[in-house]
Amino acid sequence: MLCFAFGVLIIAVTVYMLHRIFGFLESYSLLMGVNNLSPSMNILLYILLGITAALVFTGFTLFRIDPNHRKLPLIITLALTHGSMLIIASGDGLVEYHFSIFMVLALIAYYNSIAMLSISTGIFAVHHLAGYFFFPVLLCGTPNYKFSLLMIHAVFLLLTYGATLVLILHKRKLEREIEKERSRSSETYEAVVQHVNRSMVELGRLAQVIQRETNESANSAQDIAGSAQTMNAAAATQRGQAEENTGKLEELLQTIKEMDEHIKEVEDHSEFANEQSLAGASVVDEARSRVQEANRSVEQLEELFAQFLNQTGEVSTFVSVIREITEKTNLLALNASIEAARAGDAGKGFAVVAEEVRKLARQSSQSAQSIHKVVSGIQEESAIIHSEMNECTLKINEGYTLMENAEGSLNGIQKATSEVTHRIKDTGRRSSQIRTSGAGVQASMQELKNAAKENEASSEQIAAASQQQLAMSQELEAVVDQLNQLTYELQELVDGMGIEKAS
Numbered sequence: 001m002l003c004f005a006f007g008v009l010i011i012a013v014t015v016y017m018l019h020r021i022f023g024f025l026e027s028y029s030l031l032m033g034v035n036n037l038s039p040s041m042n043i044l045l046y047i048l049l050g051i052t053a054a055l056v057f058t059g060f061t062l063f064r065i066d067p068n069h070r071k072l073p074l075i076i077t078l079a080l081t082h083g084s085m086l087i088i089a090s091g092d093g094l095v096e097y098h099f100s101i102f103m104v105l106a107l108i109a110y111y112n113s114i115a116m117l118s119i120s121t122g123i124f125a126v127h128h129l130a131g132y133f134f135f136p137v138l139l140c141g142t143p144n145y146k147f148s149l150l151m152i153h154a155v156f157l158l159l160t161y162g163a164t165l166v167l168i169l170h171k172r173k174l175e176r177e178i179e180k181e182r183s184r185s186s187e188t189y190e191a192v193v194q195h196v197n198r199s200m201v202e203l204g205r206l207a208q209v210i211q212r213e214t215n216e217s218a219n220s221a222q223d224i225a226g227s228a229q230t231m232n233a234a235a236a237t238q239r240g241q242a243e244e245n246t247g248k249l250e251e252l253l254q255t256i257k258e259m260d261e262h263i264k265e266v267e268d269h270s271e272f273a274n275e276q277s278l279a280g281a282s283v284v285d286e287a288r289s290r291v292q293e294a295n296r297s298v299e300q301l302e303e304l305f306a307q308f309l310n311q312t313g314e315v316s317t318f319v320s321v322i323r324e325i326t327e328k329t330n331l332l333a334l335n336a337s338i339e340a341a342r343a344g345d346a347g348k349g350f351a352v353v354a355e356e357v358r359k360l361a362r363q364s365s366q367s368a369q370s371i372h373k374v375v376s377g378i379q380e381e382s383a384i385i386h387s388e389m390n391e392c393t394l395k396i397n398e399g400y401t402l403m404e405n406a407e408g409s410l411n412g413i414q415k416a417t418s419e420v421t422h423r424i425k426d427t428g429r430r431s432s433q434i435r436t437s438g439a440g441v442q443a444s445m446q447e448l449k450n451a452a453k454e455n456e457a458s459s460e461q462i463a464a465a466s467q468q469q470l471a472m473s474q475e476l477e478a479v480v481d482q483l484n485q486l487t488y489e490l491q492e493l494v495d496g497m498g499i500e501k502a503s
Contacts, residue, residue: 001076002059004107008083008100009056012049015097016090025094041137048086055079077116080104081123093141098153099349102160106356109164112171121161128154174318178371181315185378188304195301199294204487206287213280214476223269230262260432271421278414280476287483288400295396302389308382312375319372326364333358388493395486402479409472416468423461427454 018024056079062069084100091097101124108120131139132150140150241255336354340347433447 001073001107001110002056002063005056005059005076005079005083008080008087008104009052011100012052012083012086012090015087016045016049019090019092025092038137041135044135044138045086045089048082048089052079052082052086055082073111073113073116074119077108077111077120078123080107081120084124085127089138093137093139093145095140096346096349099353101157102353103356105160105164106353106360109168109360112168114165114168117161117164117168121157124157125154128157174322177318178315181311185308185311188308191304195297199297202290202294204484206283206290206483210283210287210476210479210483213276213283216276267421267425288404292400295393295400298389298393298396302386302393312379312382315375316372319368319375322368322371323365326361326368329361329364330358333361392489392493395489399479399483399486402482405475405479409475412468412472419461430454 019026055075059072059075059079062072062075066072081104084104087100088094088097105117105120108116128139128150132145132147136143136145139145237255241251333354336357337351340351340354430447
């Protein structure tokens with residue numbers, strides 16, 4: 001804008017030189033009854049030139065100090081306004097130079113400030129009224145200019161002010177609507193990211209709990225398997241000794257006592273395994289509930305994104321309206337240029353105004369295109385995020401299915417460990433009966449052989465159940481790994497969303 005102010009000053013100086021030195025339009029001025037300036041009027045002209053130059057210089061000085069100085073718009077507005085007044089006075093007050101007023105008002109509209117526009121219009125109004133009564137030669141070139149013609153100038157000045165004011169108010173309204181839409185979109189985006197972060201933290205915590213419980217269950221299964229193998233070996237030894245040494249009752253009783261101790265240990269381990277399987281089932285059920293909550297959160301996130309896409313569509317509608325307005329403005333400017341061309345020399349000033357209006361229409365169209373590109377980019381990024389959310393929903397559903405499978409497996413483990421505990425207790429009861437029985441060595445040995453066989457079969461079942469429990473623990477560990485991978489992917493998605501917003 002400083003360059004425009006300097007340009008107006010150069011135009012004023014050029015007009016002065018053309019009329020005062022080269023006699024530009026001298027015959028036309030004589031025909032229109034334009035009088036030469038008196039020495040006092042020349043002094044006023046030079047004072048106006050000095051004021052305009054001082055304002056331009058002050059503007060450049062403030063700009064060098066601070067390009068965003070709060071007084072800079074006012075200084076430039078005053079420089080442009082006085083520059084137009086200088087152009088009119090330097091051009092012998094010819095009506096054609098009065099069109100510079102419309103150029104200046106169009107330039108001042110750049111600041112989107114009603115105050116600046118009102119100040120300039122007020123100065124022009126005072127300039128016309130005071131100039132008509134006190135300095136008519138500087139304003140109109142002749143003291144015989146009709147007051148009614150001056151009123152026509154004033155009417156069109158006010159109409160131009162009103163039209164520019166309407167454009168500024170409409171532009172401010174659009175800017176407020178866009179800012180509100182941007183604020184709502186930002187709040188929705190932050191809420192979605194925070195919700196996903198909370199769900200991701202909860203998933204990570206559940207994965208750690210399940211991992212810990214799985215490790216404990218696997219260790220218990222290995223202990224049970226080791227105890228079962230020990231018991232199986234003891235049973236085989238007892239059966240061999242019963243077959244080979246039927247007369248060694250004391251050794252047999254000692255062996256039965258040792259077997260009772262092993263059975264007690266296995267019973268304790270099986271009860272512990274049963275408790276762990278129940279706890280694991282509870283943890284899996286809790287994890288399944290959390291996955292369902294995560295799925296609902298993602299569904300809510302999808303609804304929020306759908307609302308966001310609808311809102312960006314409304315912004316696109318506003319951009320279309322702006323484009324339509326700029327196209328109509330451009331067409332009006334073209335018609336004005338045609339009419340100015342038909343008017344010949346009398347329409348040159350109006351042609352300049354029409355060209356400025358066309359430039360403003362072109363700038364408005366370019367701004368609308370920029371807004372459309374931004375909105376299109378937002379819609380494209382939203383589509384990518386929506387696709388990522390759909391993939392996240394699929395993975396959560398897969399995790400839910402795996403949780404259900406794990407719950408079924410843990411229920412199977414619990415039933416198996418209950419059966420093992422029952423059988424171990426039964427075996428202990430039988431071995432106690434053998435130890436306390438004194439009814440004949442043959443009968444005792446036979447019962448011992450039978451009990452040894454049953455113990456061997458039970459130990460095999462315990463070993464099989466332990467292996468199954470170990471396998472289930474490994475499967476549950478794989479589920480935990482998948483859950484960790486899902487949490488990592490969610491973290492990457494949230495981080496990606498944060499980067500996109502920052503950009």
